[in-house]
Amino acid sequence: MKRWIGSTVAALLVVSAAACGDDTPSTSASPDSGATITLWTRAATESISKAYATAYNATHKNKVEVTAYPNEEYPAKLASAAGAKALPDLFASDVVFAPQYASQGLWLDITDKFGALPVKDKVAPAHVRNGTWKGKNYAVPHTIDMSVMLYNKDLFKQAGLDPEKAPTNLTEFADAARAVDKLGGDINGTYFGGNCGGCNVFTLWPSVWAAGGDVMNEDGTESKVNGKEMSEVFALYRKLYEEGVAAPASKDEAGPTWLGALQSGKIGIAPAPSAWLGLIEEKATFKLGVAPISGMTGGESTFVGGDAIGIGATSKHSAEAWDFLAWTLGDEAQVEVVAKGKGVPVRTDLAENKYSSSDPRVVKINSLMGKGKTPYAKNFNATYNDPQSPWVTAFRGALFGDAKKSLDDGATALTASLKK
Structure with missing residues (x-):
């Protein structure tokens, strides 16, 4: 995340009221009326947005046009x-x-439309929660990325x-990292983004x-x-760094060279985005194992990241736009577009499918x-992602x-920022 995002927040607050007042719905008799639907996305998710659009356009009268910035x-x-x-x-x-x-x-309120979907209870719950405001649904999952070991x-x-x-708790993770680090040379047990x-x-x-x-x-x-x-958790990672088990570069890692460190084949085990599994193995001569991120004594969880998508508040084609969104949550899109492209389906019931089943x-x-x-936090970026946060x-x-x-002072400062 970049610090520039913070500078746009004030602008968004000022213009939001203007955006809300013009939500004229489509007057088309059919949601597949042959309308041209505009879709904007950031460059990071351009490929999946265009893959969705290409598949949808091939079987519908509507045409989705994707613009990435x-x-x-x-x-x-x-x-x-x-x-x-606009x-x-x-x-x-x-x-x-x-x-x-x-x-x-x-975004327009899509509560009733989403609630009528037969798969609504199978759509990524964490994403659905973040697209909800005061009990109303405004966005659905568009892409999913998760953190793993x-x-x-x-x-x-x-x-x-x-x-x-694979390690089943953080103690086992630390022990494994120490064992690998003992191989010596330029090999390190683990790696993390200590400045990110x-x-x-x-x-x-x-x-x-x-x-x-x-x-x-x-x-x-x-x-x-x-x-x-x-x-x-901080105490464990701190100890691994002080012992030299974590690579020295971890202290100043701000994000850009994180993937490269793991691609080098010199790191034993580290938490990372799940999407890196394929990226690393494309060029690697070594095999990767995957494990859930655990707590100190067990359990497992993940950060469900990715992108959410909703209907623009000023759209004149809201019915057609919803037709596309509903289609992206269906079996065809999630299996033949997402899973086939080695992505993570946004449906919990499609974790195992004909494309993923070949790789446990x-x-x-x-x-x-x-x-x-x-x-879930309204002021998330300024509080956590901004380099000056x-x-x-x-x-x-x-x-x-x-x-x-640092943590006591941090809790006070973070709370003050979250409440802004």
Whole structure:
């Protein structure tokens, strides 16, 4: 996440009221009327958006036209369009921003439409929660990415570990990392993003959830970062860094070289995005194992990330736009577009399908969706993702400074930011 997003928030707040007033619905007799439906997305999800559109267009009169914008320009583009009452028929966004966009009225209320779907109870619950504001549904899942433990099976074997036996708790994770680190040379036991707010939210929070704890209250207005579970997770990673088991580069990793570190084949085990399984193995000469992220003594969870999508508040083709959204949640789209393309289906009942069943690791990844969470907070970006956020100050202190003071002070600062 980039600091520029914060600068657009004020603009969104100003223009949201203007956006809400013009939600004229489609007057077409059929939701598949032959309309041209505009869909905006950020560059990060351009490929899946276009894959959905191509498949839908091939079997419908409606035609979905996808426009992708550079990640750093996208929020400002949405703000400008809202102010001009010219939002696209559909727009997607990082799911953590869904509460903000929903609260500002930039998406139409789809509560009744979503509630009528036969698969509504099988759609990624964490994403549905984030697309809900004051009991109303405004967005549905568009893409899914989750956090998991990835481990180098070759290094496990060299270290005398069973490559087919993944750690089931954080103590076992730490022991495995130490065993691999003893191989010496340029090999390290683990790796983490020690200077990356989003990275640590994505990979460390699931250990708190797996242990039965949380980092915020239910409505995302109060921080619990100094709670027992979060403190224990930081203490474990801090110790691994101090022992030299975590690669030295972990301290300054801000995100850009995180994937490369794992692709090098020199890291034993580390939490990472599930989508990296294929990216790493495309170029790697080693095999990867996959395990859920666990708590200190067990349990498993994941950060259910990705993008949410809703109907633009100023759309003149809302019926046709919903026809497309409903189709994307169906079996055909989720299996023949998402699963076939090695993505994670947004439906809990499609974790095992004809494409994933050949790889137990993919089935495992897919099955975690119903066990994970997506953080819910209106002021998420400024609080956690921005490089100048209070979260970065808190976790940097917890990992490399005065841990207790950093987390106690951090909880106060984070709560103040969340309530803005």
